[in-house]
Amino acid sequence: MQVKVCGTTSVRDAVLSAGAGADALGFIFAPVSRRLVTPQVAREAGLSVGPSVARVGVFLDQGLDEVLRTAEAARVSAVQLHGRLSGLYVTAVAAYYPVLRVVRPADLAVEADMWHGHQGVTLMLDAPEPGGGIPLDWDALRPLFPRGAWLAGGLGAGNVAAAMHALNPAGVDAVSRLESGPGVKDPAAVRAFVQEARRAAQSYPQ
């Protein structure tokens, strides 16, 4: 079970999240985000935590060229793709990086079929508004949730165990509930989130 802390905007927060035990850090390169980070800062932050922590570049409806150039400049180890994207586009990115393909509940069944058995693409179920802090209806999604998929959407220390119990995801991801302000991590909230996710993973192993 993997734990990703998203919306990293500084070396300080990268070190904090890695120190708390996060497996992956998210760096958001979507201009609409209040957690936008430059490739240079993301690269520096990635270097500050070492290679055992995955560095995930996060994009929303951006051109293929922009995604690949930004990912290269930031030296990320994986790419997370939000938005209305064709299968061809996702496959093209997956030729270069492991992909977390983010889907909304309404698209879950179709996308799960599309990517079933594709080694380089992992699904992440998220709320319709990324980074919005709104949890999904986990019980309603239980029959649809694919094995091996990740879960995001309004997760924090207070609810990650219940979400994992309901859906048994392969990874969890969060941002809003881990912040003291947009793009600034709350150290206690980050530590508690990682700790609770680990505790829940021991109670409900994959």
Ligand SMILES: O=C(O)c1ccccc1NCC(=O)[C@H](O)[C@H](O)COP(=O)(O)O
């Ligand atoms: O968080 C953002 O500002 C954001 C903007 C545009 C695309 C993606 C974004 N975040 C991606 C994430 O991976 C978030 O962690 C995920 O959506 C969950 O967010 P939250 O519900 O706030 O925990």
